[in-house]
Amino acid sequence: MIQAFHDLTAELLAVLEDMTNAEREDKIRKITELIDRRDEVLAQIKPPFTAVEQQLGRRTMLLNQQVDSLLMLQKQEIQRDIQEINKKKKSSNKYTNPYESLSIDGMFYDKRN
Known part of the structure; x- marks a missing residue:
């Protein structure tokens, strides 16, 4: 289980390091999928751990720190x-309706009869 978690973390790190704006929505979908799979695997990890598993866990924690910083x-x-x-939406609204933000705080009375 720890090996599967490590592999998913490494794959997630690779996806995060290869972020380009052109494919951003697909990458976000892939990131979400990997995070969900990691959560499922993490729930199945139970002690006691062997020395090899502990070493792999330490390496996975280092990878996870990189993942966290890239996610941020x-x-x-x-x-x-x-x-x-x-900002663009606000600017566009001001252009289409320039008098929307004006406040009317006074009145004019014409007393001529």
């Missing part, structure tokens, strides 16, 4: 893209 970078990139889209 991807999250930041996606958040930046969302902010950029929101």
Whole structure:
């Protein structure tokens, strides 16, 4: 089980290191699938562990740290893209309806009869 978890972690790391914007949605789908499979395998890992399994576990933890940092970078990139889209949307709305944000706080009365 630890070997399967290690292999999935290594595969996930390879996918994360090969991120390109052109294939981003497919990569995100693949990342999600690998994370789900890792969770299933992780639930099946139970002690006691042999010395070989402990060594493999340590290497897997190092890989997992790299995975975590790359996932954080991807999250930041996606958040930046969302902010950029929101700015464009706001700018587009101001262009299509420039008087939307004006506040009317006074009135004019014509007292001529």
